[in-house]
Amino acid sequence: EVQLVESGGGLVQPGGSLRLSCVASGxxxxxxxxxxxxxxxxKGLEWVANINDDGSETYYVDSVKGRFTISRDDGKNSxxxxxxxxxxxxxxxxxxxxxxIFCLGASCYQRYFDLWGxxxxxxxxx
Amino acid sequence: xxxxxxxxSVSAAPGQxxxxxxxxxxxxxxxNYVSWYQQFPGTAPKLLIYDNTKRPSGIPERFSGSKSGxxxxxxxxxxxxxxxxxxYCATWDSRLSAGVFGGGTKLTVx
Numbered sequence: 726e727v728q729l730v731e732s733g734g735g736l737v738q739p740g741g742s743l744r745l746s747c748v749a750s751g752x753x754x755x756x757x758x759x760x761x762x763x764x765x766x767x768k769g770l771e772w773v774a775n776i777n778d779d780g781s782e783t784y785y786v787d788s789v790k791g792r793f794t795i796s797r798d799d800g801k802n803s804x805x806x807x808x809x810x811x812x813x814x815x816x817x818x819x820x821x822x823x824x825x826i827f828c829l830g831a832s833c834y835q836r837y838f839d840l841w842g843x844x845x846x847x848x849x850x851x
Numbered sequence: 852x853x854x855x856x857x858x859x860s861v862s863a864a865p866g867q868x869x870x871x872x873x874x875x876x877x878x879x880x881x882x883n884y885v886s887w888y889q890q891f892p893g894t895a896p897k898l899l900i901y902d903n904t905k906r907p908s909g910i911p912e913r914f915s916g917s918k919s920g921x922x923x924x925x926x927x928x929x930x931x932x933x934x935x936x937x938x939y940c941a942t943w944d945s946r947l948s949a950g951v952f953g954g955g956t957k958l959t960v961x
Contacts, residue, residue, distance in 0.1 A: 760950065762950075762952075769939065769952060769954050769955035770888070770890075770939050770941075770952040770955065771952060772941070772949060772952055775950065784949060784950075785949070786949050786950075787949070820895055820896070834883055834943045834945065835883075835884075835942070835943040835950050836884045836901060836943075837884065837886035837898060837901035837902070837941070838886070838888075838896075838898060838941075839901070841895040841896055841897070843894075
């Protein structure tokens with residue numbers, strides 16, 4: 726079955742750290758761009774980070790730059806999000822998603838996300 | 852404040868048509884592909900439209916996408932009560948080097 730399964734969410738104190746995982750199955754993970762998207766309670770979707778197919782390029786929303794790190798382990802078909810210095814505004818359901826891109830020369834850009842996990846809830850609170 | 856602007860809500864009667872707009876700029880919609888997602892409460896988003904106008908396999912023809920300049924739109928015809936959901940547009944912003952979503956639009960089928 727083609728799917729993404731997130732894990733690692735939970736309750737953490739402000740300033741703390743958490744590592745999210747996303748395990749892929751049923752498709753060629755190693756050739757896929759991957760993304761983390763989050764959704765705060767009662768709010769809309771927010772793109773968080775992308776990683777390209779070989780892990781050499783990463784992109785982040787400004788609000789998490791320097792605090793979050795996206796990475797992948799193709800041998801384990803896994804995507805990760807290391808979250809440090811967590812803040813209350815990071816409270817959200819975090820989804821991993823498979824991305825499709827288009828390239829112009831050496832630059833590649835996001836097109837769409839066609840496969841999503843069910844999400845994992847991160848709560849930052851004292 | 853989202854880089855893409857959507858109306859917070861739209862409504863229409865069953866069987867009618869509705870259009871959800873998504874307004875951006877030359878750094879995002881104007882020069883990149885737009886996609887649309889449907890989300891029911893408590894569930895993950897689902898891809899509805901990609902590459903501005905294309906429908907993935909399994910998405911009914913009632914759903915359509917369009918793009919003109921720095922704006923895009925999602926059209927839904929023959930509205931059904933089961934279409935009540937939140938709808939989001941998304942694209943890449945070349946100036947930000949980041950993905951962006953619209954704020955989302957809640958569709959009510961009266």
